[in-house]
Amino acid sequence: MMKKLSVLLSLCLLLGLTGCGGTAPSRAEEDGAPSLTTAPEPTPEPTATPEPTATAEAAQSPAPESSEEPAEPQGGKSLVVYFSWSGNTEQVALEIAGQTGAEVFKIEPETPYTTDYDEMLDIAQTEQRESARPAISGELPGLDGVDTVYLGYPNWWGDMPMILYSYLDAADLTGKTVCPFVTSGGSGLSGTVGTIREMEPGATVTEGLSLGSGEAASCGDAVAAWLTEI
């Protein structure tokens, strides 16, 4: 009888121990719990950081919220200004306008250019050699309330067509962001971004978008990527 009792007792003891052993994983869970309570601790840190405004400017999205709000309405209109002789740059211009909601102004010469390619090559070369400023047809669009100007042109003889110089001479882009885009047979932007920076020292000129003539018709993705980048 005594033997049976002691066997029963030791069985109970054993069961009790296994019960404690079973709590081990739940301790691990508990261990997780404090780490959850420690996790929120960093949250007050950012709230405390606002004091050193200069150092943590970028990190604090909550604080600048109030100062970001007025920036949006201020960041007013955008405008696509472009010249296109054979239509490629125009396709890109319209794509940019479609993606940004910008208004569009097409630069047209007062005296229309020839439609003959070889003749156009000669005329463009002559204009360039003479630093011509071909007159632009009609009135230039006002720039009040415009903060971004997407400026498009084909590459002509490794440069902007001279009528772009006419536009940059006439328009004051001080304080505006100018985003140049070009289509070309392969020359790309050449030195045109630098030229625009020189001609408009008061403007912020972003990186340009360069597309080949054959890419203009399906430029949606390239335009979207560029817009995101700039």
Ligand SMILES: Cc1cc2nc3c(=O)[nH]c(=O)nc-3n(C[C@H](O)[C@H](O)[C@H](O)COP(=O)(O)O)c2cc1C
């Ligand atoms: C007068 C003229 C000069 C050109 N010069 C160049 C050039 O130097 N480099 C180049 O890659 N493409 C050159 N091209 C090709 C154009 O840049 C290209 O076809 C462009 O996409 C035309 O744009 P558009 O259709 O908007 O006029 C020239 C075209 C013309 C008409």
